Amino acid sequence: MNLNASMLGQAISFVIFVWLCMKYVWPPLTAMLDERQKEIAEGLRHSENAAKELEIAKANGAQIIEDAKRNVTEMVEQGNKRRSEIISLAQQEAEQEKARILEQGRAELEGERQKLRQELQAKMADAVIESAQKLISKNLDSEANRALVDQLISEI
Template sequence: MNLNATMLGQALSFVIFVWLCMKYVWPPLTALLDERQRVIAEGLSHTEYAAKELQMAKANGAKLIEDAKQQVSSLVEQGNKRRSQIIEDAKLEAEQEKARIIAAGKTELESERNRIREELRHEMTALVIESAEKLIDRQLDTDANRALVNKIITDL
């Protein structure tokens, strides 16, 4: 193998080119690659963090939904209890009102009955007095008295 000046010049030029590339071109390229690798690693860590946050948010959301369902169930139960209480109170009040109305009706009926008895007593008294007057005026015989009493009874 012959080493000639051309080959030596090419080798020297190649060494200078490699040295210049390593001095000026290689560091920015490795810096760019390192920066890109760092950005990708950060993106992956952010993705993992976001996935964990999403998982936690889903768990919190499920817990909030469960709590809301329990609160709604509790409110519905309280509403049903209140409704039952209101119905019971209304029934009790209606029973009391019914008892009061019946008592008032009985009292009114009794007073009306007493008033009618009193009127009948007065009428009977008047009728007895009237029939006694007629009997005294016609004190003729018992058959006449019996006929007069029968006539008075039929008039009543």
């Protein structure tokens, strides 16, 4: 056999093999590679979108935290203001109650004073009437009258 004929046979076999591969093997491989390339590109696009969404979420999270801090600060300020109002109101009520109690005490004191005056006046009137009766019933000298008045004063 000739070297040229065997080479030609091998070349024809190789061409048939390449043609069969190009017809039946190569299209599914290229389709699979194209599909894989699309999946990778889509995955990269999704990861870029996810990174953007993550940045947006971080920004939103920071904004939410700032809003929450601001709200907490406002609530604390409102609480302090309300506490001050309550304390002020309680102080005013205490002052009013103190004034009312003092006025009530003064009124009671004045009532007691008037009662004592009336009792004292009644006793004095009784004492004067009694002493007048004794003086009238006894006609004594001025020293005896003086002693009787001193005795009545000491009794009072």
